[in-house]
Amino acid sequence: MTVHRGRWTLEDRLERGLRELPFDVPPGTASITVELAFEGGVIDLGCHGPAGFRGWSGGARRAYTIGPGWATPGYLPGEIEPGTWHVWLGLHRIPPDGVPYEVTVTTSASPARAPDVPAPPPAPDRPPRRDLPAPAGLRWLAGDLHSHTVHSDGTLTVHELACLAASRGLDYLAVTDHNTVSHHPRLPDAAAHAGVTLLPGQEVTTDLGHANVFGDTGWVDFRRPSADWAAFAAANGGLMSINHPLSGDCAWRRPLPPEHRPPFVEIWHPSWWDRRWGAPLSWTDLWLPGGAVPLGGSDFHDPGQFKNLGEPTTWVLADADDGDGVLRALAAGRTSVSADRDAPVLLRLDDELIAVGADGTVLVRPDGRRAAVRGDRVRFPADGPGLHRLESHENEVIALCG
Template sequence: MTSQTLLYLRQPWLPGDRAEQQIRSIAFDVPRSAAALEVELAYAAGPGAVLDLGLEGPSGYVGWSGGARSRLIVSADWATPGYLPQPVEPGTWQVLVGLHRVPPAGVIMELTVRTVAAGEVERHRAAEPEDPPSVPRPDRRPRRDLPSGDGYQWLAGDFHSHTVHSDGVLSVGGLAALAASRGLDFLAVTDHNTTSHHAHLPEAGRRHGIVLVPGQEVTRDVGHANVLGDVGLVDFRSPPETWAQQAESRGGVLSINHPLAADCAWLLPVDHPPVAEVWHSSWAQLPTWGAPLAWWLLTPDTVPIGGSDVHQPGHDGLPGSPTTWVLAEGDDVVGAVRAGRTAVSASVDGPLVIRDGDEIVALDAEGLLLTGPGRPRRRVLGDRVRVPAWSGPCWLEDDSRIVHALCG
């Protein structure tokens, strides 16, 4: 089959267009003869211009790559990561264009949709990064001597990461191998506005000896939130006030992401959020910044978790920086978060503070200060110190007021 152009559109976008409606749908019709589609979006990119790309078919949402890709392929056997493989159904499809940033002078978009042959699909498939070979991983448990009850164990992990299924650079297997090599027991893979990576998680987790938690980062310009659990897609175009209910009604958990983070900050109402990414890897850039702790203390019943938000190793946080600890029944990581059994530390082997019944336990925290809102600072003397618990947050800080660990 030769290529057939189904749509060509040259469209200028101005700031007023973005203000009126950020996500635009552009329709095109697909004939019965099509076996694979290619969508290409071109524009003069720059600091003031970012256009996002997504796709919807006659039967519903296909996927999203945001500003990470300018081209996508969809076919029955394979699709560009971020999109769900599926037969190319005849009928009306929609290219989703996100006007993420539009400079004052505007930006001119060129959008092309064409049918392509199987050879072009295979060429794109071969260009994607391959998974690394699996390396036998010894059983490291118990990693640290942490108190736990019958059937429960403390697991170390990370609740925020990205692969090639959105704007990361590693395959699912590559990310799993990296996280396992850093001593993590679990990793939530939370690609933006897609669940296309979910199908790859079980096998990659088995191969590399790590629990990979299905996740998705529901992403809008007014805030990002991770949905944790295999709950199907929570559409980013739905009203943000419904995201938590959608997740919870399907057995998942919603967490507000990096509530204080440049143009990715949470700009939506906060009505007592149940879970929040209190500790984001960006905190390491200014470790004395007290705002993340202060934000958490405004809603002290919020369950705290942490996330590296890893995209490209060497350019942002690595898996486990910070590390979130969950007291899980078996490998039920999402259930532990829902129950509020969490703690966060700067690293997998750094100082840690957890709750054990009616006591707070500080581990490997010699010389640090244990405190909480309105509490005196108590110097930790020893590698394993127990004190009577109080209700509400607690954390370990040093004499420079840098937080090393926290728990709710």
């Protein structure tokens, strides 16, 4: 057993926010259990082994177990290699009078026993798909690009989340747990069971901003500069988006030079609670003038929260229903965002815009020119790149497209 005790101070957090506490693992160890106790503040929890990253649970847990066949959600099961391991402590919120803490690490020659796993919920009936105009060989898929499970700070299992997505009529869902990829191996079975495409993802989470990385890229090292996240995603077949850039203490404040900025921005997030507020639009224009690709995500954690899965809905014009098809559509910028799956939507097909179910709204072009929408399916010529939107007569954003 290894025990670390002490008191973290505000100065400790300001000097270095992520602390690594070492412990030795002898040969023959079959499981590791780490327990964290502290009073006041918020301390995140994670683990790193001799072979690399082994898991992260942030502030959602105060204990975890890792073994060859099973690990606490958020952590990666596998061989327990002998050598020096590290408990990661993220000093997320340390008050001026400090936080006393104790970390206890227990190693065992016995494998960790996996808890009983409940049976997945029955596969749901899904609403009929919406009929939206699309070129031959392509189809608009309804999805949500931001969600969480028990593998970080969500309350649903992967299977439960997948069934909820299908019941709400979504075609795809990105599962983006914080700073971990432990949920990725669960996605294929849950997707097949529920009848929905589950896109592997992770929310790279720091004190100064969050970003989603979409695709089966492997773990993104959140300790690195943000430009490295984007480069890693691109090198491994993934895409990175900036999340909820104006969302309170989760707003984007990380340095990222213009030449390294990804074009994908989660402009529509539940924190945009009054869509007459124009700051998200202005931020997006300044982030990458003329080239930002608008995305939306519910940031879903729990059915009891005010956030509903698929609110907003991000539509992608895809050539296939699988995760690769979704990624290709995102990479090409073929996106549209609506308030939910059945809400008015603004679609772009080459040089044409189509407003569907939007009678009485106003089309706003990138240069500010406006036109009234009269009818259920109204076509307008597009003006080249840039963010187009539908607004109400009170300037509330109704739909977006790039």
